[in-house]
Amino acid sequence: MNTTASALAERYGARNWHDQRPDLASVVLDPSKLRDALAWLRDFGGYKHLSFATAIDNIERGAFTLTYTLRNHEKGHNLIVHCDIDRGHPVMESIHLLWEQAWTYQREMREWFGIDFPGSPRVEEEFVLEGWEGPPMMRRDFDSLEYSNATYAERPGRETHDPASYMKEKLYPEVAG
Amino acid sequence: MKREKAHIIPPAERASPDLSSGKYLVMWQGPQHPGITGNMSLRLIAEGDTVVDCETHVGYLHRGFEKLMERRLWMQNFPLVCRIAVPEPDFNEYCYAAAIEELAGIQIPEKAVWLRTLSLEMMRLASFLMWIGGQAGAFGHGTIIQWSVTMRDYVLDLFEELTGGRIYHMYIIPGGVRSDVPKGFLQHVLEVLKVVEKNLDDIELVMFHNAIFKLRAEGLGYIPKEWIDQYGITGPNARAAGVARDLRKDWGYLAYPKLDFEIILGTKSDAYERSRLRLLEMYQCINLLRQIIDAMPKEGSFKEKLPNPLHWKIPAGETYVAAECTRGEYGFYVVSDGSDKPRRVTVRGPSYTHAVSVMERLARGTNIADIAGLMVSLHTYPPEIER
Amino acid sequence: MSDKKNTPAPLANEGLPPEERGFFCDAAPREYAPAQGVLEDFYNWARSQSLWVLGFGTGCGAIELRPLMTSRFDMYRYGIQPRPTPRQSSVFVIGGYASVKTLKRIVRSYEQMMGPKFVVALGSCTINGGMYWDSYNTIKRIDQYIPVDVYIAGCMPRPEALLSGFLELKKIIREGKAEGQNEYARNFDWYKANQKNVIKDWNMPDYNW
Numbered sequence: 042m043n044t045t046a047s048a049l050a051e052r053y054g055a056r057n058w059h060d061q062r063p064d065l066a067s068v069v070l071d072p073s074k075l076r077d078a079l080a081w082l083r084d085f086g087g088y089k090h091l092s093f094a095t096a097i098d099n100i101e102r103g104a105f106t107l108t109y110t111l112r113n114h115e116k117g118h119n120l121i122v123h124c125d126i127d128r129g130h131p132v133m134e135s136i137h138l139l140w141e142q143a144w145t146y147q148r149e150m151r152e153w154f155g156i157d158f159p160g161s162p163r164v165e166e167e168f169v170l171e172g173w174e175g176p177p178m179m180r181r182d183f184d185s186l187e188y189s190n191a192t193y194a195e196r197p198g199r200e201t202h203d204p205a206s207y208m209k210e211k212l213y214p215e216v217a218g
Numbered sequence: 219m220k221r222e223k224a225h226i227i228p229p230a231e232r233a234s235p236d237l238s239s240g241k242y243l244v245m246w247q248g249p250q251h252p253g254i255t256g257n258m259s260l261r262l263i264a265e266g267d268t269v270v271d272c273e274t275h276v277g278y279l280h281r282g283f284e285k286l287m288e289r290r291l292w293m294q295n296f297p298l299v300c301r302i303a304v305p306e307p308d309f310n311e312y313c314y315a316a317a318i319e320e321l322a323g324i325q326i327p328e329k330a331v332w333l334r335t336l337s338l339e340m341m342r343l344a345s346f347l348m349w350i351g352g353q354a355g356a357f358g359h360g361t362i363i364q365w366s367v368t369m370r371d372y373v374l375d376l377f378e379e380l381t382g383g384r385i386y387h388m389y390i391i392p393g394g395v396r397s398d399v400p401k402g403f404l405q406h407v408l409e410v411l412k413v414v415e416k417n418l419d420d421i422e423l424v425m426f427h428n429a430i431f432k433l434r435a436e437g438l439g440y441i442p443k444e445w446i447d448q449y450g451i452t453g454p455n456a457r458a459a460g461v462a463r464d465l466r467k468d469w470g471y472l473a474y475p476k477l478d479f480e481i482i483l484g485t486k487s488d489a490y491e492r493s494r495l496r497l498l499e500m501y502q503c504i505n506l507l508r509q510i511i512d513a514m515p516k517e518g519s520f521k522e523k524l525p526n527p528l529h530w531k532i533p534a535g536e537t538y539v540a541a542e543c544t545r546g547e548y549g550f551y552v553v554s555d556g557s558d559k560p561r562r563v564t565v566r567g568p569s570y571t572h573a574v575s576v577m578e579r580l581a582r583g584t585n586i587a588d589i590a591g592l593m594v595s596l597h598t599y600p601p602e603i604e605r
Numbered sequence: 606m607s608d609k610k611n612t613p614a615p616l617a618n619e620g621l622p623p624e625e626r627g628f629f630c631d632a633a634p635r636e637y638a639p640a641q642g643v644l645e646d647f648y649n650w651a652r653s654q655s656l657w658v659l660g661f662g663t664g665c666g667a668i669e670l671r672p673l674m675t676s677r678f679d680m681y682r683y684g685i686q687p688r689p690t691p692r693q694s695s696v697f698v699i700g701g702y703a704s705v706k707t708l709k710r711i712v713r714s715y716e717q718m719m720g721p722k723f724v725v726a727l728g729s730c731t732i733n734g735g736m737y738w739d740s741y742n743t744i745k746r747i748d749q750y751i752p753v754d755v756y757i758a759g760c761m762p763r764p765e766a767l768l769s770g771f772l773e774l775k776k777i778i779r780e781g782k783a784e785g786q787n788e789y790a791r792n793f794d795w796y797k798a799n800q801k802n803v804i805k806d807w808n809m810p811d812y813n814w
Contacts, residue, residue, distance in 0.1 A: 061320075061535070061536070061537055062320070062537075064469070065537065065538060067536065089447040090447055090450055090452075091450050092450070092538070092540070092547065092549060092566055093549070093551065093564065093566040093570075095551065095562075095564045097553055097561070097562045098562075108551070110538055110551065110566075114463055114468065117468050117469070119538060121536070121538060121551075140448065140449075140450060141445075141448045141449045141450075141575050142449050142450045142570070142571040142574070142575045144575075145570060145571070145574050145575060146570075167277070168276070168277060168604075169276060169277030169280040169604040169706075170277060170280065170705075170706070170742065171277065171705065171706040171709070171805075171806060172705070172804065172805030172806030173805070174805055175741070178282065178285060178741055179284060179285060183285075183741075185282060185285050185286070185289065185739055185740060185741045186289070186739040188741045189734075189738070189739050189740060189741055189745070192741075192802075192803065193734070193743075193744045193745045193746075193803065194744075194745065194746055194749045194799070195733070195734070195745050195746065196732065196733040196734075196745065196746050198733070249661070249663075249707065249710055250659070250660070250661040250691070250710060250714050251660070251689070252660040252687070252689045256662065256667070257661075257662055257663060257664070257667070257707065277704070277706050278663075278704060278706050278707045278710070279664065279704060279707070280704050280706070280742050281702060281704065281737045281740050281742060281743055282737075282740045282741055282742050282743075285740070285741070286737065286739065286740055289739060297736065298736060301665060301736070304665050304668050305668055348671065351671070351675075363671075363675060364675045364676045365676075367671050367672055367674075367675040367676075367677070368675055368676050368677045370672075371672050371675075371677045371678075374672075384669075384761075384763060385668055385669065385761055386760070386761075
């Protein structure tokens with residue numbers, strides 16, 4: 042693992058190597074170096090298996106953090122590779138030529154976050170939603186409850202026993218109004 | 219009559235048939251179809267009896283778990299995570315609980331480790347019993363499902379005695395498990411295992427020596443060894459090809475390092491060999507359950523005392539915990555930002571690759587009657603694809 | 606059988622391209638009056654003894670349909686059988702939550718079923734959204750979109766609960782009160798408006814007969 046850490050830092054400028062467990066580490070890379078680093082990890086580092094690829098919406102700092110988790114079966118080590126892309130213009134290089142299942146993860150990220158992967162096969166197609174007209178729904182600024190209340194009819198009878206709302210409605214309506 | 223089927227590797231590129239020529243028929247297998255494992259659909263283009271192209275369409279079961287989990291407290295997510303992989307809920311609970319424990323630095327007592335292993339192995343047995351009924355039924359063999367689902371019901375009765383619920387247990391929680399074994403429970407487990415083992419002998423006799431099953435399943439859905447890493451295939455699909463990967467051995471979680479078992483391998487990964495391997499894994503599972511019951515400590519606490527879970531803040535960090543479920547590598551990636559709700563939780567299900575990338579490739583060139591058998595032999599469950 | 610003077614206007618079928626509209630049904634569903642007296646009782650008895658369920662596992666609830674069909678709980682002895690196609694089934698079991706994508710297929714399958722047809726809704730998700738009450742993709746009340754005859758509460762309901770629900774359905778049919786199909790035909794515009802409100806890409810006929 043230390044050889045991998047130093048090789049990644051030297052060749053691709055990786056930083057913030059963090060050992061979470063003896064068999065799990067994470068590292069941060071720049072988006073421009075990410076695809077080369079993943080290819081190097083796959084071919085020379087022994088990390089042949091891609092577990093999954095997803096994104097985290099870091100809305101506070103205006104970035105999407107892409108996450109790729111690789112596994113080295115011989116050494117029994119997992120590596121989480123992060124890279125930050127700009128939230129206002131989310132585009133990333135596609136890795137569909139490195140692993141055969143990567144195009145599905147990229148299709149999902151396009152639908153759920155709005156991150157585009159130019160060149161990835163069938164990335165424009167809908168994945169789990171049909172006829173969706175709202176914003177990409179995994180973004181932090183999309184309120185699921187508000188959308189659900191506005192779109193789907195509800196059966197009356199659900200009541201809340203939250204003391205704050207009871208006081209607001211029943212005891213002090215003039216303050217609430 | 220012994221026939222050696224040549225293994226034809228399906229092409230990697232999609233065919234682009236001329237749909238207006240009248241030679242091709244576009245049809246949908248699913249979602250309303252008895253030959254589909256769950257609720258997903260395949261859009262097939264067939265030329266006569268042979269499938270030329272296949273597209274997997276998922277999303278019929280999409281409830282937005284990952285979004286819902288961000289809206290609930292850490293403890294409130296437990297009833298929710300069970301329902302991500304509907305036929306096998308315990309692995310979800312384990313991975314999520316283990317991730318929380320790692321981030322919060324909680325150690326669980328010894329007895330809880332064994333109880334969790336017991337629960338996971340029982341779940342594995344129940345899930346395999348459901349699968350084998352589906353595999354036989356896909357080739358027209360309707361007896362096996364009557365036997366195996368009844369056996370599965372006996373295992374679900376055991377779960378009801380242990381946890382109170384048949385399908386969704388919510389038994390594995392951070393800090394340990396929810397309750398101790400009831401009196402006489404372990405004896406019940408041993409009795410049920412005797413009955414199940416005898417039934418597995420019957421199933422093996424009736425299914426695996428059946429000429430029709432052999433003719434149809436041999437050579438179907440052949441996965442070459444090179445695909446295992448290219449496609450990220452895990453579980454019995456990979457082990458049948460001869461690749462020795464089992465997270466219970468490689469990752470060494472819970473009580474598995476203390477148990478004595480070997481990784482079962484096959485020689486070539488086609489539907490027959492995969493089914494055979496899963497049957498052997500069922501026997502292995504029964505063996506493991508007997509070992510667990512022998513080795514489990516009789517005394518000890520089953521739960522660690524936790525701070526008030528309704529006001530619980532998990533320290534910031536991220537982790538990835540995976541377990542070997544019946545189908546392969548099942549993992550939870552949990553990110554916490556120090557607040558009382560998860561920041562991001564993502565579920566890595568094995569069916570994500572098996573049902574979409576691998577299935578689409580294997581379906582090319584298959585007879586249309588065998589598509590259902592092919593899909594069940596990959597053992598995919600749609601809910602974990604679209605969460 | 607049909608009354609030529611009172612036939613309603615044909616359906617618009619705007620979801621279909623113009624060249625395909627001629628292939629699909631453009632008549633709205635109509636109500637069926639019951640037969641006279643003892644004959645209707647006999648028909649109701651026959652319908653209640655032969656409930657053929659459509660094989661569509663729409664959600665979580667489908668996991669408890671397998672134990673129901675096999676030898677331990679055995680629904681065959683009640684005359685209940687699974688069928689692979691809507692044209693041969695009379696009961697639609699909605700197994701739990703319905704996402705919008707599944708709802709479109711539920712509507713399509715329900716309308717393709719032959720009458721008299723009944724709907725059994727399993728689980729609390731069909732009643733008020735259940736556990737997914739704040740999800741952007743699951744509906745909260747299935748009876749806004751198709752008529753429901755019996756609700757079976759639970760998460761999931763046990764096979765015994767399902768059998769008890771089916772016995773309740775049989776009782777309702779024999780009393781002549783299982784009028785879901787006629788209610789659908791009577792309030793067709795309301796149901797259709799609700800469905801189109803939620804299902805955004807409507808590329809099928811207005812009535813999928």
